[in-house]
Structures are given as C-alpha cells and as structure tokens.
Amino acid sequence: MIELEIQTGTKNELVDITLQVGDAVARSAVKSGICHLFMPHTTAGVTLNENWDPSVKLDILRTLDSMAPQRRDYRHAEGNSPAHLKAMMVGFSATVPINEGRLVLRTWQGIYLAEFDGPRKRRVLIQVLAG
Amino acid sequence: MIELEIQTGTKNELVDITLQVGDAVARSAVKSGICHLFMPHTTAGVTLNENWDPSVKLDILRTLDSMAPQRRDYRHAEGNSPAHLKAMMVGFSATVPINEGRLVLRTWQGIYLAEFDGPRKRRVLIQVLAG
Amino acid sequence: MIELEIQTGTKNELVDITLQVGDAVARSAVKSGICHLFMPHTTAGVTLNENWDPSVKLDILRTLDSMAPQRRDYRHAEGNSPAHLKAMMVGFSATVPINEGRLVLRTWQGIYLAEFDGPRKRRVLIQVLAG
Numbered sequence: 001m002i003e004l005e006i007q008t009g010t011k012n013e014l015v016d017i018t019l020q021v022g023d024a025v026a027r028s029a030v031k032s033g034i035c036h037l038f039m040p041h042t043t044a045g046v047t048l049n050e051n052w053d054p055s056v057k058l059d060i061l062r063t064l065d066s067m068a069p070q071r072r073d074y075r076h077a078e079g080n081s082p083a084h085l086k087a088m089m090v091g092f093s094a095t096v097p098i099n100e101g102r103l104v105l106r107t108w109q110g111i112y113l114a115e116f117d118g119p120r121k122r123r124v125l126i127q128v129l130a131g
Numbered sequence: 132m133i134e135l136e137i138q139t140g141t142k143n144e145l146v147d148i149t150l151q152v153g154d155a156v157a158r159s160a161v162k163s164g165i166c167h168l169f170m171p172h173t174t175a176g177v178t179l180n181e182n183w184d185p186s187v188k189l190d191i192l193r194t195l196d197s198m199a200p201q202r203r204d205y206r207h208a209e210g211n212s213p214a215h216l217k218a219m220m221v222g223f224s225a226t227v228p229i230n231e232g233r234l235v236l237r238t239w240q241g242i243y244l245a246e247f248d249g250p251r252k253r254r255v256l257i258q259v260l261a262g
Numbered sequence: 263m264i265e266l267e268i269q270t271g272t273k274n275e276l277v278d279i280t281l282q283v284g285d286a287v288a289r290s291a292v293k294s295g296i297c298h299l300f301m302p303h304t305t306a307g308v309t310l311n312e313n314w315d316p317s318v319k320l321d322i323l324r325t326l327d328s329m330a331p332q333r334r335d336y337r338h339a340e341g342n343s344p345a346h347l348k349a350m351m352v353g354f355s356a357t358v359p360i361n362e363g364r365l366v367l368r369t370w371q372g373i374y375l376a377e378f379d380g381p382r383k384r385r386v387l388i389q390v391l392a393g
Contacts, residue, residue, distance in 0.1 A: 001163075001230055032263075034298055034389060036165055038228050040237040042181040048354050049346055050304040055337035060347050063330050068194050075186035084180055085191050092179050093226050095355050097300050097387050099263055104387060106302040125228050125235060127165060129262035131391035132294075132361055167296055169359050171368040173312040199325050206317035215311055216322050223310050224357045256359050256366060258296060260393035 002027070002126040008118035012065070014049070014057045015113040021096075021126060022103050028128035031101045037094045038125040043083035043117035045090035046124060051110030064089070064116075083116035090114045098128065133158070133257040139249035143196070145180070145188045146244040152227075152257060153234050159259035162232045168225045169256040174214035174248035176221035177255060182241030195220070195247075214247035221245045229259065264289070264388040270380035274327070276311070276319045277375040283358075283388060284365050290390035293363045299356045300387040305345035305379035307352035308386060313372030326351070326378075345378035352376045360390065 002024040006015055025035050037046045050056045067089075068082040076084075094111065097104040105111075113122060133155040137146055156166050168177045181187045198220075199213040207215075225242065228235040236242075244253060264286040268277055287297050299308045312318045329351075330344040338346075356373065359366040367373075375384060 001228060001235075034391065036226060036228070038226070038235070040235060040240065042179070042237070042240055047350055048304070049350055053338055053340070055339070056343060056346050059336045059338050059343035060350065063334070063343070063347050067198055067329055072194070074190045076184055076190050077186070078184070081187060081190035081194070084187050085194050088178050088180055088191065089220055089351055091222060091353060095226070095298060095300070095357070097263060097298070097389055104263075104300070104302065106304070109302065109304055127228055127262065129165065129260065129391065131262075131389065131393075132359060132366075167357060167359070169357070169366070171366060171371065173310070173368070173371055198329055203325070205321045207315055207321050208317070209315070212318060212321035212325070215318050216325050219309050219311055219322065220351055222353060226357070258359055258393065260296065260391065262393075 004124040006113050006122045008115040008120055008122060011118050012061045013115040013118055016051055016110050017113050018110040021111050024126045025098055025103055025128055030098055030128045030130045033098045033130040035096045035098055036127040039092045040123055043080055043087050044122050045087040045092055045114040046094045047090045047112055047114055048109055049112055050108050052108040080117045086116045135255040137244055137253045139246040139251055139253060142249050143192045144246040144249055147182055147241050148244050149241040152242050155257045156229055156234055156259055161229055161259045161261045164229045164261040166227045166229055167258040170223045171254055174211055174218050175253050176218040176223055176245040177225045178221045178243055178245055179240055180243055181239050183239040211248045217247045266386040268375050268384045270377040270382055270384060273380050274323045275377040275380055278313055278372050279375050280372040283373050286388045287360055287365055287390055292360055292390045292392045295360045295392040297358045297360055298389040301354045302385055305342055305349050306384050307349040307354055307376040308356045309352045309374055309376055310371055311374060312370050314370040342379045348378045
C-alpha cells in the first residue's frame with residue numbers, strides 16, 4: 001500500500017492528485033489491473049472529473065453546497081454534517097483501470113481529493129492490484 | 132463469497148456492520164488486499180461514515196430526504212422512488228483496503244448498510260481479494 | 263480489458279447494459295471474482311438500479327435534475343456543469359461480484375450507463391478480476 005499525504009488549503013476544495021497517483025502506479029510495476037484509492041477520512045472523499053476548465057470544480061462545489069447547506073439545523077455538534085454527507089455522495093474510494101503500466105484516463109479526466117472540512121492534512125491510500 | 136444477512140428496523144436507517152465485515156476479513160486469512168462489499172438490492176446501499184456521534188447519521192438521513200422528498204409526484208407506482216435514488220447516490224458497493232489481515236479504517240470510521248425502504252431482511256455480499 | 267461502445271440517444275438517459283456486461287464476463291472465463299466497470303468520461307457515469315419498471319428511471323432522472331438544475335448560474339462555459347455533477351454523484355465506476363462464472367445480480371437489478379450530456383458515443387471499460 002502506498003500512502004499520499006495531501007495538505008488541503010481551504011474548507012471546500014477539489015485537489016488534483018492525478019500525477020501523484022500515476023507515480024504510484026508506475027512505481028508498482030503492475031502492467032495491467034486496477035488502481036484502488038481509499039480515503040481513511042469521513043469528511044473528505046475521492047473522485048474523478050474534468051481537469052481542464054477550473055470552473056467545473058467551482059460549479060460542483062457550489063451545487064453540492066446547495067444540496068447540503070451549511071446553515072441547516074443539524075444535530076451533530078461539530079457542525080460539519082454537510083461535510084460528512086458531501087464526502088459520502090462523492091464517495092470514499094475510486095478505482096481506475098491500469099493498462100500498459102499506466103492509468104487509463106481520458107484526456108482532461110483527473111483524479112481529485114474532495115475536501116469538505118479543510119484545511120486539513122489528508123491521507124490517500126493507494127493499492128495497485130494486478131489482474 | 133461471504134454473505135451477511137441483516138434485518139433492518141425502520142424505513143430509513145444506517146446500520147453499522149463494521150464488526151461483521153471485520154470478522155469476514157479475519158476468516159478469509161487474506162493479509163493484504165481489498166474487501167469488496169456489494170448490495171444485491173436496489174433500495175439499500177452500502178457506505179462508510181463516522182460511527183462516533185449518532186447525530187451524524189440523523190443529519191445524513193434528513194438531508195437525503197430533503198434532496199429526494201417522499202412527497203414528490205413520482206411515476207413509479209410502488210412509491211419508493213426516493214429509496215432507489217438515495218441508494219444509488221450512497222452506492223451499491225464499497226471497497227476497503229486490508230493490511231496485516233485487518234480492515235484499514237480510521238478511528239470512528241465505520242461501514243454502514245444504508246436502508247431506505249425498510250424494514251426488510253437485507254443481504255451484503257463480501258469478497259476478499261488478495262493483492 | 264474489454265471495451266463496450268454505446269451510442270446514447272438523448273441528453274439524460276439510463277441505458278441498460280446488463281446483457282453486454284454479462285457477455286464480457288462469460289467470455290473472460292473467470293468463475294469467481296469481480297467485474298469492474300469504468301467510464302472514461304466526465305459527464306456520464308455507471309451504476310445499478312431496478313430494471314423492471316421504467317418509471318424508476320424517469321423518477322431518478324427528474325430528481326437528479328431538481329438537485330442540479332440546468333438553469334442555475336454556472337461558471338463553466340460549456341453549460342454542462344450539471345452533467346459533471348450528476349455523473350460524479352452516480353459514480354464513474356461500478357463493481358459487481360462474479361460467482362460460478364456469472365454476475366451476481368438480484369432479479370430486476372440491472373447495470374446502467376448514466377448519460378447526462380448526450381446524445382454521444384460512450385465507452386465502458388470492463389475488467390474481470392479473479393479472486
């Protein structure tokens with residue numbers, strides 16, 4: 001298992017980690033299989049999306065905010081219930097195929113750490129499975 | 132494949148199944164790999180979240196209700212369209228890394244069966260893949 | 263890796279691909295393991311749901327529309343920000359167990375390509391992992 005450590009910079013943020021994940025795959029020497037990403041956190045997720053126009057990230061974060069508004073009457077005393085929900089919707093794991101030793105991603109398709117309760121130091125666990 | 136059978140108790144509920152999944156991993160004798168969970172259902176999902184403060188679960192269920200309200204004008208005659216949607220957003224599978232023969236979960240991070248059309252008897256299919 | 267090519271027919275659509283995925287599993291000759299599906303796209307996802315009553319699909323698509331409305335003030339100039347968000351919520355990958363050489367799906371449980379920015383030609387990447 002390879003572990004990335006990522007320092008996020010603000011409360012809600014999509015951090016592009018495509019290059020770091022690609023490095024992990026290259027180091028594994030696996031030519032064909034699956035790259036499994038897992039977040040050992042409950043207020044940040046991992047997902048994929050377009051990495052060309054940064055507006056896409058802003059639109060996604062704003063729409064998630066409209067679905068799980070910060071100001072709702074939540075019970076959870078820490079006040080980060082929207083972060084728990086948003087991370088769950090985005091997902092705590094992602095899997096990407098590996099072919100010829102590289103991640104199979106389309107042009108402009110990137111892998112993102114989805115921070116919803118930052119800034120924090122986050123870990124991403126990477127496993128490369130041959131198959 | 133290992134199969135859990137879980138009786139849910141109410142319509143919308145997050146049932147903590149972390150211990151049962153951990154038992155399945157221990158029995159598999161796999162030291163390193165991935166634990167794959169799958170729901171053979173369309174109105175219940177499987178996900179992870181904080182298992183310390185029970186308010187988190189309530190806040191999550193209430194916010195999902197606000198996104199897919201029960202009272203909307205749905206076409207599906209069984210009346211459980213919100214359950215289909217909520218299960219899909221939560222997800223029908225989850226994958227957790229295994230290291231040194233144990234699930235790699237952070238403190239307070241638990242695995243949940245997400246019931247949205249209970250009470251029902253639900254099954255969770257568990258596969259442990261070495262890698 | 264097996265690749266499906268699917269021509270979608272309209273802007274928002276859930277296309278049942280269960281039979282094609284089942285064929286890919288049969289051709290792989292893997293008796294026990296996992297079937298991994300991946301979308302090399304950022305405005306279409308892959309998920310599971312009921313495939314009996316077509317109203318379920320309509321209700322799901324309409325409720326997703328209410329969560330990420332088309333008319334909101336988005337920054338992304340292409341105008342397809344809702345598609346990026348909906349695909350992310352649905353998910354870009356799905357995993358289904360394989361037992362005795364077949365997908366383990368419940369009756370009426372189907373696998374869907376979730377199109378949110380069609381009509382387009384889409385690809386679904388299928389990997390079958392023994393385990």
